[in-house]
Amino acid sequence: MRSFSAFCLAAALASALPTAARAASVSVPSPSVENAGGTLIVRQADGAASLVGVTLIVRAGLDRQTMKQNGLAALAAETIVRTPVNGVAVEDAIAARGGSVHFTIDPGDVRFYVEALAVDAPAVLDLFRAAIAAPDFSPATIRDARGVLVRQIAQVQQVALQVGIDMLNAASSRQANAGLPELGTPASLAQFFSEDARAFYRAYYRRGGAVVSAAGRLDALTPESLAALAGALPAGMTSPVPVRVPALNGATHEIVAHRDIASPWLIAQYPAPNVDSRDFGPMLVLAAFVRRTLSDIAQVPGVVSPTFASRSVGTVYAYDRAPATLVLYVNGGLIGNPSRAFATALSVVSVLAASRLQGSIEEFKAEAAGDFANDATTLETRTWLAAVFSRGSASPDFINRALAAISSTTPEDVQRVARDYLGNPTIALVLPRGQNLQD
């Protein structure tokens, strides 16, 4: 294993040597931002779109729960989308009007995403505003919402990578409640009643600190419609529920879980910088480098199309999460020796921190720029990234800021970031039931 790792490391570092693909800039109009009574309104007009997409972010995420309220944030959000409007659950009413709505629970926020055909967008936003202004916390709707969440949890438990990342997030969160499972557990959800969801909503669904980020055919909306969405909530700011846990000691931590999956997954998580950090660009480049290294290990030589093997490894730089993380993963069922591939990747990361990259990093900068630009093309992604980038003091111009950060990255930056962030991974092993580490 040692010699193979050394070979792969040499190959990976050598691959950084040549090439001359320079990450350049593109001309993309910057989103506009305004503060409307404590709510940030972000707009990206796109005349080529046929849709309007709106993300509403409210400070009612995981860190507003106590440890005993695991899943309550999700139950409140699901209740909102299952709230009847004119006798039909708003989710279904929006679908019938040519749109969709769904939500995501983040460590500090809940974010709803509403999308609709431009001609239907005003009516669809009206429907959603009616639901979020007056959710139906009746037992029937709560039961309906709980049923939806329990089905979603069961589905998530079949996705080994998500199981592993959830475990790692729980271990790496500075606040224990912010690391709870996004949707809770079937057991925790079973303990909540109408009053619990109503109380959570009343306490945390406030427009202070909210963000409304919209993209697409904004000419279809009236000027005040976006502010009116947050205006459906009462004024006021909220604070997280403080739940501290002592930091784990030691250099490396391992977490093991068993699920009904066919093959083992190996996942490593490191802390990472957020988008306002000077380390953001270098970490994007570093993530591209590590992804390439893993891919080279797993790839079938000479094959140009994506394969099961090439898709079975990768990295996820979650810069939009708080705290941000970098995750490396290997699906043990699709490549020959997953332990060796995983160990090689960890070795590469650790050696990177100690030795300067020789040669050019331009190819990895180009890959990082391409990944960022090519991934930011749906309206949902664009509204979310504009919101993430606008919440600090800087501009919401996510494309140009990210490309500029990548473009100015030097090999010294990459090494510094590797040294500062990639020292002590937390490792998750998600194994098929009936299998243990020695199998």
Next chain:
Amino acid sequence: MTARFAAAVAVLALASSWFAVPAAAAIPRQTGTLPRGGSYVLYPDRTVGSAAIGLWFRAPAAGYDDATPGIANLAATAAAVAPLASGKSLYALVHTVGGELNIEVYPDIIGVGAIVPAYASRRIVAAMTAAYFAPSVDDAAVKTARANAAVLGVQQRYESDTTLHDLLFKQIFATGPAHYPPLPTTVSQLTSITTVQVGTFARRAFRAQNAVLTLTGNVDASSVNAVTDGGGSGSMDAPYDSKLTGTPSSTTAAGAVDGVGLAWIGPPIADQKAATALDFVADYLFREETGVVSRVLDRADSDALVVGQFITLHDPGVMVVTIGGSNEKQTEKSVLEALSALQRPMDAKTFAAAREAFLYHVATDTQTPQQRADNLGWYSAEGALDYAPGIAEGSYEQSARALDPQYVADVVRRYLHSPVVVDLVATTPQKEPSR
């Protein structure tokens, strides 16, 4: 070949949930002639950071005499990996600039697409047209293409959806490119195609005159000037249609995974209203999460996976439903019952909601540069660019809005009876890759 129906899920699936654009997007598409033959379609969006570039050709996947199944796949891949004048292949160049290259081969058309950061679009237009309009296919490139096809072929055995598509088409079409799988299915097929044959096919299929260049995302018309190769005269080949089997029969086939496939022969693309009606049916019944059948399976905690789409080929189109997972036969019964119910007109309120949802699904599935480029390329090659869903001022939305419950019921009765059925039976215990 995986790519094939994976983009048949990006593209063919285009066939299932094809779209309509609400009125008035202010950025019309532009069309024109390439400097050295062929045509282009430009659909810019300067608010995104990437550009999608595609080249689409009419060509028979099994060769011009239907004697070399898989040759189009080998030729398209070999042209992408062969070194250009710069010494770097198109495939390598796309990756060097941080992009991705996809090669999709269908029975009657070939699509090559790249998604790249906008600043690299002119370089990629130049490289892509050089690679295909003047292909220099050598032994090394064909060797790589063979290896690629071999790996994809093995993968496809574990994808019931793709395998069933090929088997259903084999039953429906007696001769012509659609009778054969676009990927070689045996080692002998793969190795018997020579470099000379691949080169000859590439030079004929990838002529500039036989091409449509699609440009979407953050691009402008000046990118067309980056086209550096091509020549001669002429026009795009006529469509490569396949001959239907007189009375298609159902069958059972051995495979690596279990599954059931159902297929019905549908209208040609020229019958836009009927084709749109079948798109609507596929969306209403089978769309993931929202389809009537999909929701029933979801509520029952079933792990059956149903994929349904109307594949809008030149003539005829084909409605395909594939069922994987478990309880295939029970799920097949549910699918047939749902289709049978649609032989009666839906009530007006349900229909209106379903049609609006359909129009939305079409729009949301064609919002990215790559989706638009694939969409424009597919419909151009099938001879109906104006019917491409999701484009401003096209005829698709008009066709969708012209649907009514009675017409949809009529179309279901006319086309969706007596399906061809293929039962795919695993010969070895299945091991499903974990997600």
